[in-house]
Every structure is written in C-alpha cells, then in structure tokens.
Amino acid sequence: MPDTSRHDAWVAGDSYDLYMGRWSRQIAPIFIDWLDAGEGRDWLEVGCGTGALSATVLARANPRSLLGIDPSEGFLERARAHVHDPRAVFQIGEAGALPVETGSRDVVVSALVLNFVPDRERALAEMRRVTRPGGAVGFYVWDYPGGGLGFVRAFWAAAAEIDPAAEELQENKRFPFCTPVELSALAERGGFVAVEARAIEAEAVFRNFDDFWHPFTLGTGPASGYCARLSPDTRRHLADKLAATLAPAQDGTLRFTTRAWAIRGRA
Template sequence: MLDPYAKIAEVDPSVQRKLSESLELRAADQEMRTLVTSYLSRLNWSEGMEILEVGCGTGAITRLLAQGPGVRKVTGIDPSAIFIEKANELGEQECVEFVVGDGRELPFADQSFDVVVFHTVLGHVPSPEHFLLEAKSVLKKGGQIAIFDGDYAMRSVAIGEDDPIQACVEIMKKHNTQNPWLVRQLPAMLAAAGFTAIESASHPYLGKNPDYLLNYIERGADRLADLGRITKQTAAALKEEAHQRVRDGRFFGLFPFMSFLAISE
C-alpha cells in the first residue's frame, strides 16, 4: 500500500485508527513539541485572529494553536471522519471546531482566516500547489501561511555503513510520502501561488526519546514484510535490533524538518 495519508478517507478504518495513535504519539513527544512551539512562535499573533489547520488529523496542533495569544477561533479540517471523531474526543477548548473536508476544496468563504497552517501535510498529498492556492483563497489579505514538513530525503537511523535498520526508513520514504524533496521545492511553490515575504527555518529532530522513531521503524519493517521484501521473522528481528540499540545506548535517529512562513498579498 502506498502512502495511506494520500487518500486517508479510503483507507481501512482499522488502519486509520492505528495511524491516529501514531499522530498522538508524535504530538506528545516533548522534543517534537519544542520544534512545533519554535516555528509557531514566529507567527504574528494578534487579537481576535482566526486560524485554519488543513489536514489536522486528530487535532493535536489545532489544540496547541488554540492556546496562542489573542486567538478567537481555530478550525481543523481533515478528510478522515475517524480522525475528526478522535479530534472531537480529545478537544475541549470552546474556540476549537473540527470539520470533515478536503483541502483541495475548502468549504469556507474567501478571505475568512488570518492564518492557515499545514503541519506535516503537503508531503503526503498529490499536487500540493493546488492546496496552496486553496489556502490563499481563504486567507485575508496580509494573512499568514505556516508550513511544517519533513525533509524525508535526509531521514536516517543508520549507525554505520549498510545498516539494515535504515531499510525500514528507506521504505517509509518511498511509501509514506508523495515527494521526499518537497521542502526543498516549497519556496518556489509559495512564490508561484502568490505568497511573499517567505521565511524558512530548519528543525533537526534527534529522537532523544526514541518512542516515535521506534514506531516509525516498526511501521517500516511491517511495510517491508507486507511487500514480500523480507519475512515476518526478519521484520521482528529488525524491530528487536532497534529496541536493543535503545537499551544499549547505541540508538541514533535524525529526522530533519523545515518550517515556512509567508504572507498572502
């Protein structure tokens, strides 16, 4: 199966529920929260602002955005009804609303929002340029777009040459993203969509608490087995090797991310 997030509403419900657990696991990681807080702090926060998060998943970032200074309302939209159901279970802020919908055809009036956020979304969708144009249409003049996504091409857990654990990451690069090079192309995409004052920053994630990276490796091992590249026994051995490295203090993981802020004119 290719990137499940690309057509998440069509994915088996049991898989969607498993992915929802992975989303919350990543969001709860303190190192990841530090990276997220770092890029969101660069927004121009103002009194009464309304924010839209496209591809909100289970709403972890939507809930965080609602805590920003001066925020009047945050709307999270996602095509997965299962993700939105989970988001509603977890969301308690009065200023938060979750909607089932598609970022390719946003069900909102033009110039409705002060900020649009794409958090680890554009790397999973075909034709991200279309999503940027939709975002621009619902942004007010002078509104901000914020994007946070992985530099998938640089992800590594290898601790030496020909490290077999790296195969779990490589298969996820191919099957868990539409374009591993997306973040390197985003400045040109944003400019073409009519955004200006484009700023970027890098955010290295080192997996100091390796739970999220172990989850990623395990999913990659399962993917290799599902594709018939390795046996289930080999997949189990790769998972155990990753956990043993953690126990021995030999584990390494580097997942670089980049953030982009730009203005809608």
C-alpha cells in the same frame, strides 16, 4: 511505475499519535512562535489530523477561533476527544477544495501534510483564497531528503535489505522537493509573498525497542502501512534486523534527530 502511495493509510487517530503525532507536538510550539501571527486571529488548520498543531495554536497564539479541516473522520474524532476549547471546531474537508469562505481567515497553517497532498499547488491556492489580505500562512514538513526523520529512515533501510522493492517507498525518494528552496518556491507559486524558510529540530526519544517498533505495526502512515501488510514471519524478521542494527543508549533508550522545514509567508 510503482504505486508508492499504496501504504499511505491515514485512519486511526490513536495509531497516528503513537507513530508520528507525538513528534509533531515537539515541532509545533517552535513553529507557532516563529510564525508570530499575533493574538485574537481567526485560524484555519488544513489537515489538522489528531489536533497536535491545533492544541498548540490554542495554547500559545490565543486565537479568536480555530477551524480544523481533515479528510479522515477517525483523526477528527481523536482531535475532538482531546481538544475541548470552545474556540475550536473540527470538520471534514479536503485541502484541494476547502469548505471555507473566501477571505475569511487571518492565519492558515498546515503541519506534516502538504507532501501527501496530490495537487500541492491547488492546495496552496486554496489556502491563499481563504486568507484575508495581509494574513499569514505557514506550514512544515519533514526534511525527508536530508534524513530529517532518522527513525523512519532506519526502518526503510532495514526493510530494503529484506525487500528491495521497499527502496522506492522511502519518503526521501517520494518527496525530494521537501527542501527549503523548493518549498519556498511552491509557496510563492501559491500566491504568497515575503516567504521565508527555517529548519526546526527536535529529538525523538524511544523508551526502548518496543516503544520504537510497536507504532510501525499499527498500519497508519507509509512505513507503518507497509509493515502492517507484511507476513508475520517477514515482520518478525524485520524487527529482529532492526533490533540488531540500532544502538541504544546506556539507559536503553533509542534516540534520533528529527528536522522539519517550516515555511511562512503573507497573502
């Protein structure tokens, strides 16, 4: 069986923001408003990355405190550099063994992380453990099975024409459980009640082909990690194929729909 996770590189915060963080920021406000957790709460973000969701929590939810946990020091450095609110603290930690006291958080959230966690049920059980009774939990992941990340799907389709082995690396193959039914069931197995799901859509607009292509060369994330490991000639061939395939708008922009599945529930 191929190791489909071998290109999952999550180190450089600046690269991640160009590749995915900017699109997560579009989803985050809709998610936080829908979660409707109330003000003055103690929040925990599991897999906070570069702070896209953290900044939104601080701006829209008026928390009493926010603790962001992530296993990547490079991501945490980026979060600390861009989120200066004194209510926020960022520290190293794993989703499957949260360095947080039991029943110490009112709200626990996670953005675009859960599908990459090897033991998702353990991670959700940990989120349940640290949540106070009646507290809120919520997370969102991209709708990979439904083509909810159009620009990444376009990349893999072109890559598979050059390298048939790339077919098995596509996120829709790796994460078929990213559906509202399966994600809701996962949350319920994690111990949460009153579980609900909804779709959140936005648009990814790239200024031009270079704006689209450059993040794929930086080595952060599955597709980008795969691209960065190609030989220079193969990478140029892939770029040429994509440039010939994609249809820009009249103003030269490239536009794709993004869609995430969001889940909310209570401890």
